[in-house]
Each structure stands twice: as structure tokens, then as C-alpha cells.
Amino acid sequence: MTSKTMRRRLHHGDVDGKKNDHFVAAADLDDLKEPLLGTSDDYKPNHLQVQKLEDILYDKKRKQRLHWTFLFSNIISEWAQWLARVVLGSGSFLARVLTLPSTIGSGPTNKFLPPSLTPLQESRLRSLQKRLKVPFDGSCLEHQDALRQLWRSAYPNRELPGLKSEAWKDMGWQGNDPSTDFRGGGFISLENLIFFAHTYPEAFQNLLNKKEGNRAEWEYPFAVAGINISFMLVQMLDIQSGLPTSLSGVRFLQFLSNDESAFDELYCVAFKLMDAHWLARRASYMEFNEVIKSTRTQLERELAIEDATSVKDLPAYNLLR
Template sequence: MASMRRRKQAKDEQLTASLLDDYDALEAEDVGPAVQQQQQPARAKAPGLSSSAIILHPGEFNLQAFVASILAWWQRMFGACFGQIFSYATHLWPVPQRGPELSLLQAERLQQLRDKVAERFDIASPSHQDSLRRLWNLAFSGEPCTALKTPRWKDMGWQGEDPATDFRGAGLYGLDNLIYLAEVHPDTFRRLMDKSEGTRATWEYPFAVAGLNLTWALSELLELHAPTGAAAAAAAASSSSDSASGQGPRPPRGATGRAFLKLLAESDVAFEELYCAAYCLLDATWLEMRASYMEFNAVMKRVKGEVERALASRPTDMAQLRQRLLAAVPGAAAGWD
């Protein structure tokens, strides 16, 4: 579009480094605080155990819980003398950590989100192709999508002629969130895609790929990804226990994910609305930092920190979360529709 006031968006022929990492290959050094907390070993302390209690909880007798509570009491009394012995004993009889209780609605929506995050993008799928065409029609109204491989995709902020190569580990949900932004907040979508505000760098972040990156970053903060490594083994054991007891999906362990649960009970599009507000924050942060393409990761790190702080403030609803999030950077709320 000739009238678009935009700078060059980074393309493969100019910059070979991909903005969106191959998340399947990432190691633990770059995970967020919520995931790091999830990967820490659980302490062998019974939840709700007071200094004088021996029985963990009333109800059906549980030998493991009973022995663990006896050991915990005995260790408080004589741990100074027999610390190593009791440390070994409590290792043999660990007490399961209890997460926050989920309502049926929270459990259902949390599982739906995790299923969405887990679905890979498959260019061979007709429904996935339809989603790409749907995004095209929203971005280039009145211009038919005649091919799924064309240089025109770069004008939307994909890094090459074939958008399928940009998904990597981001999955179909990254595309769904771009579509949600375009359909529910069309003015915001147009402003962000066209880069129509502010003094821009010569090399801008590519809009569509940055959106995929943002979906990944937020779902990581909220513990929506399937765990890997040692965390996967612990989650598998927890899932087996939950299945046996009839419980639903494992709740988030980090404070950020737990704070999000309340918003999830209030709205079935809580993640999508958080995504849209976070994208406005990303663009405003980009302008404030006067960033260029190679500084995108620094911008994203700051955005993730602001999301954590906004959720830590325990907003009562999505409107309050959006207000607190967009207040983090001057100008972030400008143009929100």
C-alpha cells in the first residue's frame, strides 16, 4: 500500500538471524521466572503443617502422609542431632506439593489453552491454510490471496515469501492470536502492522513474526507449554496422581500463572486480550528504547517483566490488567480501540 508510512521490515536477504528462535531446541537458561520456579525441586514440607501438627489432614488414612508428618515433627524436635538421618528419610517419603485449587471452569479453560499452545502449524492442513488466507484478507482487504508463497507476505511482517517457515515452535495459536487482534481490535492491528506512529528504526521488527514470538513468550510465562526434561518427568508423575484421584490439569506453580487463573475464570478470551495489550506495550517499548531489529530480544525481555508486574498486582478483571499494563510505558495506550 503506497500510503503506508512504514520502515523496512527485516527480511531474510538482509538479516540472516531469525527473530523467532527454534523454541524446541532452547535450553533452560532463557526460561522465565515462572518456569524456573517450576523446575526447582519441591521442598519436603506438608502444606498447611503447623509447628504442633502431626497428622497432615483428616479423612481417609494415608500412610505416606502420616509417616512424612511424623518425620517432619521428629526432625523439628531432634533435627540438630540427627539431621542427616531424617533428611534421607524424608527424601524416601516425599510429601506431594499442593497447587491452588481450580474451579471446573478454570480447569476447562486452562486445558483448552494448553491444547491450543501445543498444536503445531501444518501447511499441509487445509484448515491451517484457511487461517493464513483469513489473516491475508484482514491485512490486505480487497486483495485476493492467489498464492500461499508470495513476496507480498513480507509486507505483513513475515520474514520470507513462505510464512510457514516462520512458525518454528510457535504453533497455530500464534496465527490465531494475530487473527483475533485483526478482527476484535482492527484499528490497533492496522496501526501496529503499518507502523504508522513514532520515529522508526531503519530496520523494524517484522510484525507477524513478532506476534508469533509474543504468543510464545506469554504462554511460557503462564506455564502453558508442555514441560521438558526433569520437569516433564515430575509433571508425568503428577498427572498420573491427578488422573487416579480424578483431578483436572496441573495448576501453574509460579505466581504469574496463578494470578492469571482468576482472569481466566472471568473471561474465555483472557489470553487473547492479554496478547493484544502486550503487543501495544511491545510497540511502545520499542519506540521508547529507540530499538532496531537486533535489539528485539531486549525489548521482549522488558515486556515480559511488565506483564509479570501487572499480574502480580492482582487485577480484578481484564480491563484493570490492560490499564495497568499499558500504563507501564508512556504512549502504550494511545490508539487502543
């Protein structure tokens, strides 16, 4: 059986002779509690030991150093805020420069006081939040053109199909109409895919066509996975509205000040990292949700690296090269 044939069977949801006529939409994956691709009480992993990719990229020494770095940073943060309030006044420009985000509470679920934004950070954050509010509209000519642009980038040597065609299933859409898959991701998830295709074409093609690694018999559908990665990043960064209060969100604001395309760049890293976790776990169809969770965990760790000032400083960015 060819890989293309196997992907077609997956799109139709025929797994071991059992019909699964729909997948779980990204909007239903609040807190990633349910698998992307359905459920099965009979499914059992075939392997007992899973190689975690983070074990390759992180060692104990680095984790310990990061822990002490956070403690030291919090002390400096409190001192800086006190100095800014007492000496300079909270409204001055220098006060905003010296005031760093500080944690509330302790442990892995820390919330951070919203940081003071530079005008550039505020402008770029508002622009990103505006993008997040745009739903995909299949009747909008701009959105239709974006879908066609994605097809041309994915399959430059194939004829462009109609907006409703069985050919779209080859890209990993659930049915013959891609517009029905955007309920949770919105238009930005399509923009993310297009950005990936244009900025890192080789990595994009490798993921689209599943060229790397020992693949499972039942693979994740590429396009639907991409939508869920966009959704996961929005949750992780806490950027839907207002100022983020998570560590990842606060760190992301620093990246955004250095690169207007930081969200799209992080999306490309997240997609490639997800696939690397997929291969390392030897995952298949029903394990996609667990792979997304482990991908998010590693991204949160990498965003916490103090000397990283852009997405390209993250260790996982090397996977795109």
C-alpha cells in the same frame, strides 16, 4: 527511502551490506537468551539513557503497597489453608474455596503451590493447553484458511496472494512461505494474530503499518514478532502442562475463570506493550530481544496487582484504546 522499502530490506536480512539469511525461530528462544533477529558484534546502541515505560506506569508508593499486600496475602493464605484442613476437611467444596495459593521460598522467583481449580477453570485451562499442542501444518486446509483470513483482515483492499508469495513479506514474514515461521509458536500464534485483528482492528493496523511514534530505520517484522510474543506468554504463564506454579500463572487462572479468551486478550496487550517499550527505548533491529524481556517484566508486575480480575483491569490494557 519509504518505510515499505525499508521493511523489504529487513525481510531479506540485508543490514549494512551484510547478509543474514535467516532469523532465529521462536523455538530457539528458550528463556529468551538470543536475539530474535540475529546477532552483531559491531552493534552498539546510540543512546546512553533509556526511558523505561514502567517508570511511567508505576511509582515507588505503588510498589511498596504491592509488597506489603503480598506479605499480608501470604499470612491470610496460610491461615485459610490451616482452617480448611482442620475445620472443613481438604476434600470439601468450602475447603477448596478457602484455600488460596501460597508461596514457596521468597524473592522474585517464588514458586507457588498449585491452586485448587474450579470446574470452570479446569475446563478452560485444559482447552487452552490443547490449543498449545497444535503445531502449524501448512498442508492442513483449516490452517491454510486461517492464513487467508489473517491476510484479509490485515489488507482488506488487497488481492489475496497465493500461500507462497513475496507479498507475505509485507506483513513481516521471513520469506514467501509463512508456514516456515511457525516452528516455535504453533497454530495458536496464528489464532492470536487473527483475534487481535478482529477484536482491536485499529490497534492491529497501527502496529502492522508502524503508524505511531518515531520509528527506527530497521524495524522489527510484525508477523514474526507476533509469533515470539505468543511463545513468550506461554513461558511466562507456565501453562504448557499441568498447573502453573509461577505467580503470573496462578493469577492468570483467575483471569481465565472470568474470561475464556483471557490468553488472546493478554496477547493483544503484550503486543501493544512491546511496541510501546520499543518506542520508549528508541530500539531498533538488534534490540528486539531486550524489548521482549522488558515487556515480560512489566506484564509480570501488572499480573501481580491484587485488585485486577481480568486482562482489562491491567494498566497496559489502556494502550489498546
